Amino acid sequence: MTATEPMRLGIIGAGKLGMTVARLAIDAGIEVVISGSGDVDRLAWTVRLLAPGVRAATTAAVAESADVVVLALPFHRFHTLDRGLLDGRIVIDAMNYWEPVDGADRAPAGGDSSATVQQWFPKARVVKTLNQLGYHALKAAWVATERVAQGVAGDDPAARTTVMALLDRLGFDSVDAGPLAAGVNLVPGSPAFGAASDASTLSSLLRAGATGAGSTAAIWPDRSLS
Amino acid sequence: MSEVTSSMELGIDNFVSEVVDPNTGTVYPAPERMKQFLTEVLTADRAGVDSFGVGEHHHQYFLDSAPVVILAAAAAVTERIRLRSAVTVLSADDPVRLFEQFATLDLISGGRAEMVLGRGSFTEAFPLFGLNVADYDSLFEEKLGLILQLREDVHPYWKGRHRPPLTGQGVFPRPAQAKLPMWIGVGGTPSSFVRAGVLGLPLMVGIIGGDPRKFRPLLDLYRKTGIQAGHDPATLQVGIHCFGFLGDSDQQAADDFWPGYERTMATVGRQRGLPAPRRARYDAETGKHGAFFIGNPETVAQKILDLELALGGFTRFTLQMTNSMMAPDTMLRSIELLGTEVKPRVLKARAGS
Numbered sequence: 001m002t003a004t005e006p007m008r009l010g011i012i013g014a015g016k017l018g019m020t021v022a023r024l025a026i027d028a029g030i031e032v033v034i035s036g037s038g039d040v041d042r043l044a045w046t047v048r049l050l051a052p053g054v055r056a057a058t059t060a061a062v063a064e065s066a067d068v069v070v071l072a073l074p075f076h077r078f079h080t081l082d083r084g085l086l087d088g089r090i091v092i093d094a095m096n097y098w099e100p101v102d103g104a105d106r107a108p109a110g111g112d113s114s115a116t117v118q119q120w121f122p123k124a125r126v127v128k129t130l131n132q133l134g135y136h137a138l139k140a141a142w143v144a145t146e147r148v149a150q151g152v153a154g155d156d157p158a159a160r161t162t163v164m165a166l167l168d169r170l171g172f173d174s175v176d177a178g179p180l181a182a183g184v185n186l187v188p189g190s191p192a193f194g195a196a197s198d199a200s201t202l203s204s205l206l207r208a209g210a211t212g213a214g215s216t217a218a219i220w221p222d223r224s225l226s
Numbered sequence: 227m228s229e230v231t232s233s234m235e236l237g238i239d240n241f242v243s244e245v246v247d248p249n250t251g252t253v254y255p256a257p258e259r260m261k262q263f264l265t266e267v268l269t270a271d272r273a274g275v276d277s278f279g280v281g282e283h284h285h286q287y288f289l290d291s292a293p294v295v296i297l298a299a300a301a302a303v304t305e306r307i308r309l310r311s312a313v314t315v316l317s318a319d320d321p322v323r324l325f326e327q328f329a330t331l332d333l334i335s336g337g338r339a340e341m342v343l344g345r346g347s348f349t350e351a352f353p354l355f356g357l358n359v360a361d362y363d364s365l366f367e368e369k370l371g372l373i374l375q376l377r378e379d380v381h382p383y384w385k386g387r388h389r390p391p392l393t394g395q396g397v398f399p400r401p402a403q404a405k406l407p408m409w410i411g412v413g414g415t416p417s418s419f420v421r422a423g424v425l426g427l428p429l430m431v432g433i434i435g436g437d438p439r440k441f442r443p444l445l446d447l448y449r450k451t452g453i454q455a456g457h458d459p460a461t462l463q464v465g466i467h468c469f470g471f472l473g474d475s476d477q478q479a480a481d482d483f484w485p486g487y488e489r490t491m492a493t494v495g496r497q498r499g500l501p502a503p504r505r506a507r508y509d510a511e512t513g514k515h516g517a518f519f520i521g522n523p524e525t526v527a528q529k530i531l532d533l534e535l536a537l538g539g540f541t542r543f544t545l546q547m548t549n550s551m552m553a554p555d556t557m558l559r560s561i562e563l564l565g566t567e568v569k570p571r572v573l574k575a576r577a578g579s
């Protein structure tokens with residue numbers, strides 16, 4: 001994909017993250033279809049007011065029609081999706097496992113949540129990115145003069161390249177973080193997570209993560225409403 | 227909707243969490259901390275703060291897993307202040323039991339009880355009560371429907387997935403208020419705003435960071451949905467909830483709140499993808515367009531008034547002052563300033579405009 005080639009972005013999950021990515025994409029001239037957990041008409045009303053130009057659809061229709069599909073639903077929900085739904089698709093796994101939200105029984109082995117996603121969708125070309133920054137920080141990328149970078153991990157080089165080109169159009173630089181298994185350097189608790197920084201700083205944070213610089217544990221979960 | 231003729235209520239939504247004594251570095255013992263909290267509510271009542279909410283957490287660093295018990299104790303020592311949950315994790319509780327408890331609280335307090343119902347973004351209570359995180363949405367949807375019915379219907383008939391049916395048994399006591407106030411507590415998920423609009427319920431919005439003016443589109447979504455669903459615009463009330471703290475000067479308030487904030491956010495913020503706790507970021511949040519209402523009474527009052535205009539109006543504004551490292555006197559001073567200094571300024575400016 002080149003910067004000017006038309007593409008259709010699919011987003012599953014119309015929450016804080018999904019709607020923010022949808023707005024970024026529509027502003028970049030990318031066609032967007034999005035699905036949520038409920039009624040399509042209600043979602044259509046929501047996007048008409050919040051992200052005009054985005055199309056609401058069923059999850060099946062999103063998977064069917066999009067070139068790249070972003071998973072932006074809670075981690076504890078993705079396994080409710082049909083395992084063959086994303087066969088052959090480039091899939092951006094933007095989800096994070098976070099125990100206070102997703103529950104201890106959903107903890108991915110070795111903290112590698114994208115491996116769990118890849119196992120669930122064996123024929124999808126999974127790329128991990130867009131998970132590292134809070135949606136406020138993503139929104140800030142709209143107006144920022146200095147570009148913020150996203151780490152990108154995935155096993156399929158062509159998929160990775162496509163995703164990096166997409167990120168570029170959304171207004172982000174990207175740093176190649178390597179194969180999908182290296183996505184553990186992008187998860188909560190890793191040095192790169194939540195670091196709104198430029199590409200070279202992010203690269204060194206990724207290296208710090210790979211060499212095992214510490215992860216953290218919550219001591220005082222801040223109450224946030226949802 | 228920008229006319230500012232409606233009322234404006236100023237409140238506090240605190241937690242009973244573990245707090246470290248900044249002078250000794252040790253944690254206040256639980257019984258002492260509970261007393262401190264009740265003193266916070268009492269101080270707010272005397273200072274003229276309109277309402278006080280207590281959070282609900284089922285977690286080792288918190289003492290507020292049974293918020294209605296705490297609110298009942300607060301009701302017994304206060305006179306005017308309205309008392310609420312902030313928020314009740316409805317998905318993990320039985321609506322009948324909850325209604326009974328809040329109706330009782332309403333009687334104890336002489337009609338000062340309120341509920342804020344939320345999906346709750348943390349699921350720590352789920353395994354505790356044998357619930358499945360996968361049922362998160364359907365639990366909330368169903369229980370919300372039931373508790374709204376209980377408010378209207380003394381002898382409800384009801385059937386659902388997550389609780390045995392009700393076959394006309396009475397639910398007692400009935401509250402002192404004819405209609406126990408029930409708000410919906412939301413974060414930034416658009417469908418939550420739509421749900422509250424469809425039901426025509428007042429909306430409490432928690433804003434934990436970033437420029438709060440960015441919530442305008444979501445509030446418009448709520449209002450337009452409510453109007454389209456046929457609700458009277460006057461019933462579509464909005465409340466805003468943010469971090470806040472008051473001191474005699476901007477500098478002092480910021481310096482008092484920072485150490486505990488840093489302590490908390492050093493671990494949690496990074497995990498949630500929020501910016502790391504840097505003082506510069508914090509200072510930006512306490513600035514003109516940030517989400518933290520921290521400063522002297524003049525600064526905070528003006529910031530509230532500015533935000534009210536930017537968001538197309540709201541009728542309630544509450545501050546979350548709880549901080550994991552703070553001396554009780556500093557907290558009480560902040561509470562007092564909200565009632566005695568901020569509130570008169572806000573009311574005066576609104577009356578004059």
Ligand SMILES: NC(=O)c1ccc[n+]([C@@H]2O[C@H](COP(=O)([O-])OP(=O)(O)OC[C@H]3O[C@@H](n4cnc5c(N)ncnc54)[C@H](OP(=O)(O)O)[C@@H]3O)[C@@H](O)[C@H]2O)c1
Pocket residue numbers: 012013014015016017018035036037038059072073074075077080081094095096097098130131132133134135136226363414415416417418499
């Ligand atoms: N919030 C952030 O800043 C951020 C940043 C980076 C990564 N993430 C990750 O992104 C994921 C979503 O987080 P969020 O904050 O956006 O959560 P959110 O606001 O709660 O939104 C989740 C959305 O997913 C939808 N959903 C749930 N089950 C679904 C299903 N089976 N099919 C389709 N849609 C479904 C929900 O739809 P309804 O609204 O219709 O129920 C909801 O809109 C999480 O894994 C999180 O860790 C979040």
